[in-house]
Amino acid sequence: MSPIVLVVDDQPQIREVLRAYLGAEGFVVKEAATGEAALVMVDQFGPDMVLLDVGLPDIDGVEVLRRLRALPDPARSGAYVMMVTARSEEVDKLIGLAVGADDYVTKPFSPREVVARVKAILRRGRPVVESAPAVxxxxxxxxxxxxxxxxxxxxxxxxxxxxxxxxxxxxxxxxxxxxxxxxxxxxxxxxxxxxxxxxxxxxxxxxxxxxxxxxxxxxxxxxxxxxxxxxxxxxxxxxx
Incomplete structure (x- = not known):
């Protein structure tokens, strides 16, 4: 099955661009405009990857990520997360990373770069060591x-x-x-x-x-x- 990517952003034009570029690469794209809606969709679809805007209108992206990581189902709590922020200060980027984000990108961004990074992150879903011992x-x-x-x-x-x-x-x-x-x-x-x-x-x-x-x-x-x-x-x- 094609990987599912959930795009969480309150700006419709950003969701539209990312949906087009990700869809062209074969991803199944779901969308949410708020943090609460994103958590519902995570529970419903179990996305492989979440592109999560920091500046959401209800709860911010960092709080969404905290709640996502606390979900009891590992298939949902373990989803890869790329934080998207319009704030370029390093501290803003690292706040998201400190609660379990896998990557970040700042606005404005290149949709092609985002797609390339999503593909690279999902490729590492295989174990780091191919010939690892049982334990x-x-x-x-x-x-x-x-x-x-x-x-x-x-x-x-x-x-x-x-x-x-x-x-x-x-x-x-x-x-x-x-x-x-x-x-x-x-x-x-x-x-x-x-x-x-x-x-x-x-x-x-x-x-x-x-x-x-x-x-x-x-x-x-x-x-x-x-x-x-x-x-x-x-x-x-x-x-x-």
Missing amino acids: WRFTGLEVRPAERETLVDGELTDLSALEFDLLSALVEAPGRVFSRAQLLEKVWGYDFYGDERIVDVHIRNVRRKLSDDATDPRFIRTVRGVGYKFVGVQAGESRA
Whole structure:
């Protein structure tokens, strides 16, 4: 089946342009003009991708994203989300990313660029590691690639699709230092147009969900001036 993209914007002309360009590429396009309508349509259609305007007339896009990520059905809460904002300040972009957005674009934008980025994001729905083991086991952490599940101290934790891919990229190579650029290439999977600090925002979210203290990490360590590495201890081993 063709991927479903939900376009959420209160400006009809923007919805019309995106519908035309996305439809020409084979996507099924749904539309919503308000945040409340968007949440209803997410529940109804289970879109693969949501293009979500920040400045909606009822509830803003960041609150819509918070509610979306809190939905009980993983098929809906895990939808990829690209925030769309008319405000160019970096803080506005990162607010959305901090609550689980996968990407952002600022107005005015090129519809062709948006389509290219949507296609690239959806391509990474496949696991990061094609020959991943059945389970990665570390002290206090299990990562299950096939089920796309993460357990911390035996309890399931709710990672978004992108957060799971980011953690998997690190877990695949314990001890290896990845730069932000390398993680963007490996996880985002395309030439990212924004700030590399998008990686920092998502690392912070992953750490919070893993209850991992950045000052004394069990799992993800910051390598200053470079990037990040996974420092979890393999199950059955002791920390050196």
